[in-house]
Amino acid sequence: xxxxxxxxxxxxxxITHVETTAATTQDVxxxxxxxxxxGEKNLLPQQHLVDQAYTSAQLLSTSERDYNxxxxxxxxxxxxWQAKAGLGFDLSHFKIDWQQKAVYCPQGKRSYLxxxxxxxxxxxxxxxxxxxxxxxxxxxxxxxxxxxxNPRGLTIQAQSDYEALQKGRERQKxxxxxxxxxxxxxxxxxxxxxxxxFELRDCRYIGLAxxxxxxxxxxxxINLGRVFAWLEEIPRAKTRSSHFARLADTIVC
Numbered sequence: 001x002x003x004x005x006x007x008x009x010x011x012x013x014x015i016t017h018v019e020t021t022a023a024t025t026q027d028v029x030x031x032x033x034x035x036x037x038x039g040e041k042n043l044l045p046q047q048h049l050v051d052q053a054y055t056s057a058q059l060l061s062t063s064e065r066d067y068n069x070x071x072x073x074x075x076x077x078x079x080x081w082q083a084k085a086g087l088g089f090d091l092s093h094f095k096i097d098w099q100q101k102a103v104y105c106p107q108g109k110r111s112y113l114x115x116x117x118x119x120x121x122x123x124x125x126x127x128x129x130x131x132x133x134x135x136x137x138x139x140x141x142x143x144x145x146x147x148x149x150n151p152r153g154l155t156i157q158a159q160s161d162y163e164a165l166q167k168g169r170e171r172q173k174x175x176x177x178x179x180x181x182x183x184x185x186x187x188x189x190x191x192x193x194x195x196x197x198f199e200l201r202d203c204r205y206i207g208l209a210x211x212x213x214x215x216x217x218x219x220x221x222i223n224l225g226r227v228f229a230w231l232e233e234i235p236r237a238k239t240r241s242s243h244f245a246r247l248a249d250t251i252v253c
Contacts, residue, residue: 001200001215002030003190004038007049007183012230015190015219016043020212027053035067047072049184057157058123060164072180075168081146088143091154092166098159105144105152109134119155128154189237194218 002019017037019030031054038044048063050073063071082088095104101114113129135141135151145152156162171177194200198218203211229236241249 001191001194002027002034003187003194003219004034004048005187005190006045007186012226013186013190013236014223014226016041018212018215018219020208020215022208027051028056028059030054031059031063031071035063035069039067044069046070047180049073049181049187051184052076055168057161057165057168060168061160064164065160072171072177073184074172074181075165077169082143089140091156094154096156096162103128103130103154103156105130105134105138107138107140109138111154117155123161124158126156126158128156190222193222198222 002021003015004017004019005013005015007013017034019034019037021030031050035044035048044067046068047070050071052074055071055073055075057075060071060075063069077083078090078092080088080090083090083092089106093106096102097104103111103114105111109130111128112131113127115127117125117127119125130151130153132149132151135145136149138144157165191200198221200215200218204214205211
């Protein structure tokens, strides 16, 4: 069950969409259908807070392009050994000239191969390779590649996807991102409320369609409870903290 809810401070937090999928469905694949459904109901948000399972380079760019939505959430880090070591030249150290279809390495050498390709997931990518003579003679080759004789090769996402991913990686380092992303904790509370108060994980029917109906009715019940609490001016509960966390807050060093 994938839930979408509003998080405005001056109104009750209302569940605006329910998506039901098989358990094996990857979270990242449901974002387009959620945005389409929200658009059909005129409920598209300006900013959509999601966890990392719902982000990808392509979704960051297409959400903004197709729906004018700022998809905000943690994005995958560079997993190359160069980035992990902190001493090597990962993709971020290379300068990309999209118009000239060329890439320049940290030593200023220009690539000679620019080839459009597709990833194992069928997404458009660009494969770039440098000249062997340039790489073999490079004084910092050990920081760039572990290959014995082959030149450095790079696989780059399409420009819009690449730029969206780099922007996301830089943004998640900021204090402003951490402050904005704190709002997403509300949806975790909603899931907990559904499980503890409405037996969300107990499926009463067989089949995806009937299960989806159950999820919609559960979401409607939660919404009615929240509207009633709002009208009665009952404040929203704060996020609970463990006994150990509360004890740690009271300790003065």
